[in-house]
Amino acid sequence: MTMKTDILNRLKYSLGKDAENASTYDWRIALSLVLRDQMVETWFRSTRETYAASPKRVYYLSMEFLIGRLIEDMIANLRMEDTVKTAIAELGQDYDTIVHDEPDAALGNGGLGRLAACFMDSLATLGIPAFGYGIRYEHGLFEQSFAQGQQVEKPETWLTQRHAWEFERPEARYRIGFGGHVEHRDGSARWHPGEVVMATAHDTPVVGWNGDWGNTLRLWSAEPSKDFDLESFNRGDYLAAGRSEALARTISRVLYPDDTTESGKELRLKQEYFFTAASIMDLLRRYLADHDDIRDLPDYVAIQLNDTHPAIAGPELVRILVDEHGLPMDEAIPLTRRCLAYTNHTLLPEALERWSEHLMGRTLPRHLEIIRAIEHAHQTEFPDSPRILDHGDVRMGELAFIMAHKVNGVSALHTELVKQTVFADLHRIHPDRIINQTNGITPRRWLYGCNPSLRHLITDAIGEGWVTDLEQLTALKDKRDDAAFIDAFMASKRENKVNLSNWIGQTMGVALDPDAMFDVQIKRIHEYKRQLMNLLETVALWNEMRDNPNADWTPRIKIFGGKAAPGYFVAKDIIRLINDVAQVINADPVTGDRLKIVYPPNYNVTMAERLIPAADLSEQISTAGKEASGTGNMKFALNGALTIGTLDGANVEIRDHVGTENFFLFGLTAQEVMERRTHHGYSRAAIEASPRLQRVLGQIAEGRFAPQDPSRYHGLVGMLYDHDYFLVTCDFDSYFDTQRRADMVYQTPENWAAMALVNTASMGWFSSDRTIKGYAHDIWGAKSVLSA
Ligand code: 26Y
Structure with a gap:
């Protein structure tokens, strides 16, 4: 009742619409604002409790936050699904459309x-006080479409609509300098930037499970600094003002x-420094509001750098400690x-x-000096240390x-390889510094949210505790011999496959058989990820189906999804080849429903949420x-889904957890890969040893899939013969054979189902809640503030 009134009130007072004239967009924004109101209570309470406890706070600095849609996440975490669905239905609207x-x-x-x-989801669910800091890009990752099979990029425009979740914080604004010069006087330095840009905060509340805790995702947007602009304006140089x-x-x-x-x-x-500097200023302001001694900073602040993109945080914090707080360099560096x-x-x-160094010196002159000081201090202590400054570059x-x-x-x-390769020398000097934290995923979005049919089945069987304690899924292993449960498990998978088939039918006009094996590879297109090997295997399978059309083939739907970086031409060729091959195979009456390729354009988080619950086979190759x-x-x-994958x-x-018998393993190991690369002519040799692969490469090279332009893929095929750096050719046979093993298992649905169930039941450890507990304990020294 109140939900319905709340939505109508928001429609009226925040959007200026009445129910008769409201569009889907209006309804969605109204509902989002109502949900945001709900979160604000949690959020304020969390902030109050954090101030009272004065704990160590975590600051996660990342150039990227790929959050996808938020509405269903919010509804789920606030436990309001029934309330919202009822209210929307009573308002005569369609929940899914909204x-x-x-x-x-x-x-x-x-x-x-x-x-x-x-x-961010796990930090909030665990009640660890944290901020995510990033950039509020006006345009996110480009939108992908295909024209004659080729990737076309269009700018993404999410912010042309109102982002209902955020609060703009005009009071949290910082001046970010660039360029200019450094003045040295009496042993101290002063940076006079030549250009200043303002960073303005936009906060999105991140509420954890059950609405028990709320953190903040603070994204910075860049704006001109008023006074700087005003100068040109006052001079009457309006164009210059506009330009800056x-x-x-x-x-x-x-x-x-x-x-x-x-x-x-x-x-x-500039982007990297912009958001890093704003974040550091912001967290220092928060710290100094209730602490006097900057030397205690490490007891209250843990800053995590998501890759090197915010690595300028080191020099920036040193700069503030030295130039603004007067700490000596040899104290500022270890404190930082x-x-x-x-x-x-x-x-x-x-x-x-x-x-x-030239670009760094021009853009951030004081930082380059500090980097030199860091280099000098480290080099003095460890004369054999690898260098930060190398061949005119800052590494x-x-x-x-x-x-x-x-x-x-x-x-x-990966952690072992980091120790042995990229940072081998630094690892020798600092043997305790490198540690492992295996990634994880949030079960709220990646099971509870995206797979309602499986969610209900699991909750009916073992209760709802798994949502925040994913290890509880192990209880499902007891259901392995429970025929009724196994049937329900597979019925849930089939329901998801039917839903996906309907969507593919509607959006791409390709009819899929929901009983075929749904074999899915979704990720960025990259040579090392080897979408090309998957495609070559598809062509080989097609050949063999045509050679032997009456055999008992396991029907397959090969699903691809992913974008190529706009300047990555080999990846773009691979996309085009997938689309070209799809055209030929999908039109072939001999293979018919038994083999199809679909490549829906513009893969994103929302598409992942559709595809993953419907997958039988996961390609991790x-x-x-x-x-x-x-x-x-x-x-x-x-x-x-069962995985076909390499030891990578x-x-x-995953294989250790689900058991080797429930994982389709193939291919060379990391050691063998390195060894194989030392053999002269390894790829040509692999091709010559595989008639099946030769045939496929011959067809592609002849233009079988591009009859109007037969030489289109000469480059790609030539590369496989002569510089197959990613060893597609060497792993091909083992991959093909393992795919046929998967076919065999799929023919016995009970066996497949039992293996699939063990996979689900064994994934508890891969919750990002476990990962975050690892970071909190081993790296941050941060604790949950969530009152029990
Ligand atoms: C510097 C710039 C070109 C750059 C921008 C983005 C470089 C890298 C990236 C993104 C890298 C990335 O997404 N890496 C992936 O991180 C995942 C989370 O740890 C891993 O699971 C995955 O294997 C890795 O490729």
């Missing part, structure tokens, strides 16, 4: 950004769509280090950030490592040693 009207907040590229969003205004705003205009090739662009460095920790997410050399990985008291990898294997962790792998297994990233730990 919640699906919300655009995704796509403020991230992929895994790293989504991890930050899962962490536009320039300031470009800083938070758009998310860089590249997650692998670091390009060293000035605007990116006790506040900072750094998470590494990649071993790929091309993704490691480096900035030319951000080394800087982050040296300025952090803990450095963590994101899966057991990266070249061993390349995928730091993966988190999609965890989402699939939790939702009862968190796959290793």
